Amino acid sequence: MNLFKKKILSLAFLFAFIFFQNGAIAQIIRINEDIYKQQNISNNISVYEDLSGKLSLDQVIAKQGFELIAEKIANFGLTSSTIWLKVQIVNPQKYKDIFLEIKNPTFDRVELFMPEQNGQFNSHISGMVVDVKKREVHHQNPIFRLSPTSKDTTTYFLSVKSSNPLTLPVYLGSFKSTLSSITLGDSIFSLYIGLIITMFLYNIFIYFTVRDKSYLFYVIYILSVGFTQMSLLGYSQIFLWGDNLSLNIQGIVLSIVLVGITSVLFAAEFLHVRQYSKRVNYYLNILILLYSVGLLISLLGYPLQAQMMLQILTIIVSISLITTGIVVYRRNYRPALYFVISWSCFLLGVIIFILKDIGVLVSSFFTNNSILIGSGLEAVLLSFALADKINIFKKEKEESQAEALRVLTENEKLVREQNILLEIKVKERTEALENTNQSLNVALINLKEAQSQLVDAEKMAGLGQLTAGIAHEINNPINFVTSNIKPLELDIIDLANVITMYEKLDFSAELPPQISKIESFKKQIDIAFVREEIKSLLSGISEGAKRTAEIIRSLKNFSRLDENDTKPADMAEGLDSTLILIKSTFPANLKIIKDYQPIPEVECMPGKINQVFMNLITNAIYAIKSKEIQNEHEYITLKIWREGNFAKISLKDSGTGMSEVVKQKIFEPFFTTKDVGEGTGLGLSIAFRIIENHHGNIDVITNLGEGTEFIINLPLNTK
Incomplete structure (x- = not known):
């Protein structure tokens, strides 16, 4: 503690010192009968502050810098200095077991220097550096046993070092009084x-x-x-x-x-x-x-x-x-x-x-x-x-419950008053709901009828397209047969006339003139040409009949629309039948590319699947026809293959393709990109529902301007 600080404290508490001490301060402590009570000797000792913290005892004694403590208890606060204490004790009655206690356990190190007969000092160390159990007195406070000589003044020195606030409450007492204080x-x-x-x-x-x-x-x-x-x-x-x-x-x-x-x-x-x-x-x-x-x-x-x-x-x-x-x-x-x-x-x-x-x-x-x-x-x-906080919570809870009870009572009263009105309102509302329900039922029936009409319209549109295709496909071979019948009839008449002339030969008359006449007629009708023409006409009629039979067979295969039972069906046959029936709608530059890999027959309703094929191929043809710039060759690629337990049918066109927005909506009912009057928007919706009913799905791969590919996935019956 520096001198300025000591002077300030001394002046500040001068009156308190005079009031509490009742006498002059003595530097030399005389032990008397009061030793059996611990006495505070803090203001009877001298101190020296070693600012360097490195001085030895001899150096401190040589400096003679000890000053009497002006306070009752010295307080150096937080300091890095080493504080030296000088305690002088006179023991005229030769008391033994005198103990010096510093009532502060937070010192780093306290060292007592006790004089010996030879004038040297014996060192005793305490403080936090020494285990309490290894001290002479097992207590956290530094306590030292002193042995002052008779009538002589015995001088002790203590050095104190602390990292904590350094106060020096120093007490002196007998073993009994010290022990009593500790207890x-x-x-x-x-x-x-x-x-x-x-x-x-x-x-x-x-x-x-x-x-x-x-x-x-x-x-x-x-x-x-x-x-x-x-x-x-x-x-x-x-x-x-x-x-x-x-x-x-x-x-x-x-x-x-x-x-x-x-x-x-x-x-x-x-x-x-x-x-x-x-x-x-x-x-x-x-x-x-x-x-x-x-x-x-x-x-x-x-x-x-x-x-x-x-x-x-x-x-x-x-x-x-x-x-x-x-x-x-x-x-x-x-x-x-x-x-x-x-x-x-x-x-x-x-x-x-x-x-x-x-x-x-x-x-x-x-x-x-x-x-x-x-x-x-x-x-x-x-x-x-x-x-008290709990009491507040309790009071708030009670108030809340009382308020809730009051509100509940008012609500009950309000409920009773409103019950009659509520019953009337409920009755009125019930009647209104019944009327609304009836209206909704009528609207639902009308909606179902409208939906049925729309589906029928889509079917009729498909049927009309199919009929037009069939009429066109059958008309060609029928016209071919019809046009061959008249020439064939004339040729047969000529042959019949030749046969008649041979039948009318008179074998009793001269034959050469008669035969000459027949030969002349044969030359007239060119019998060799007639024979070849008959063969050609018969071949044409046969070809027309075969073509008609093929169309009828394809129509029979395609038109199983009323079948509700599943049966094994050949997907390639269904695609080919569909192509035959709508061939008349193909543009002149369209080429059909087929890649049919062998797969097992699919358990399905063939007519429904053929309807899906027709809708998808028809849309592909429309997409190709809608292109502003037509290529020399446009393509529809049909591919069939097996992947695991699924049959995969791909229909890929070189048409206009679709944007992502359009792609997300194509299976929605009534959504169409066709002009008014060209489509109902139900074709793909019906196709999606048919495939879904077969426990399959349809994948769509498309980019605007790059065409579209529909991939149908149908489960195979592998049992």
Whole structure:
């Protein structure tokens, strides 16, 4: 501690020193009968601050820089200096078992230099670097046994080094009084821990009952508070870290960070900060981040700087949380009052403890344990706040139930009043619905009739196209036969005349003239030509008859439209029959390419499948005819093959193709791209339904301007 700071503190608390000490300060401590009560000798010792932290005992003695402590308890705060204490004791009555205790367990290292007969000093080390179990007195506070000589002044030196706030409450007492003080402190801490555990168990039980996050954050917070007090009072050295200095230092920093973060989290949840103010919630999150930064600084090897930051941050957090609680309370949230009072109790305990350390207040049971008392009151009051929160919830629930009951009563009354009107309305509505239902039934019947008429229209359109094709196909061979009959008749008459002339031969008369006459007639009719012409005419009639028979057979194969039973059918035969019947519609530049691979017959209704073939081929012909620029040769490629258990029939044209939008709609009923009067839009819809009824499907591959391919997939009967 520098001289300027000491002078400021001395002036600030001069009146308090005079009031509480009742006498002049003596540097040499005389042991008397009061030794059986621990006495505070903090203001009877001299101190020297080694700013370098590297001086030896001899160097410190040589400097003669010791100054009497002006405060009742020296407080150096956070410092990297080594503090040297000079204690001079006179023991006129030769008391034994005199113990010197520094009531601060957070020193890194405390070393006592005890004089020997030869003028040398014997060193005894304590602090967090020494395991509690290895100390002469098994306690977290540095306690040393002194042996002052009779009537002589015995001078002891202590060096203290700490990474935590450095206060020096030095006490002297007998073994009995020291032990009594230790026992009292342990008992008080045991009661405190018992309170913390009780609050934890009680509130964790409530949390699992009501599932309110406030209770969860509260139990985490009070555990952090308990852990912090355990670290600050040195009990973590006994139960957790032992003589590991690094863990002891980091443990204190960690406990401060945990209690800071959990206090902010609990306050934010309990006070519903996010609901009342998003800005304050954002500010609290920044405080949590700063606590994390402080811990990181400590872990990086700068615990002293971390402690400085955390002390300032703790003051800011305390003020912020109390202010937040007041603001929330003023918004009519009653539990916030308990929160403010509980935090105020804790801060008051901390303030009392600090005032005791700097000598403003007298050291007593209350002032020595004010932090524990304030912390305990805080835990209890926060528990009351949570309990009050339940009462608020209960009251709100009761009010809600009362309001619900009132609304229910009013609703019942309203329902009773409306029942009569409702019955009348229901009756009227029922009659209206019946009338509407009748209208809908009539509309449905009309719709079905219209649908049937449209399907029939599509069938008639197909039938008309088919009839025109058949008429054209049959007319050619029939005309051929008809045109051959008259010449054949004339030739047969000529042959009949020749035969008649031979039959009329008079064998009793001269034959040569008669035969000459017949030969002359034969030359006249050109009998050789007649014979050849008859053969040609008969061949033409035969060909016409065969062509007619083929058309009739194709028509018979195609026209099984009234068959409802499935039967095995040859897909190639169905395609060929369809081609024959609509051949008259082919443009002159159309070529049919066939690629029929052998496949089993398909179990189907052949007439229905032929109808699908006709619709698809007819559409392909229309797509080819619709092209603005006709190629020398346009194509329709028919392909049949097997793929697994499916028969695949492909019909690919070189027509106009379709856009993606048109492709998505082609199987919709009444959708057509043909001009008005050229199509009903039902052809592909009927084809799709027929294939679907056969448990198959139709794939469409098309690009605008590149033609279209329909691939029919029909399941094969492979049993």
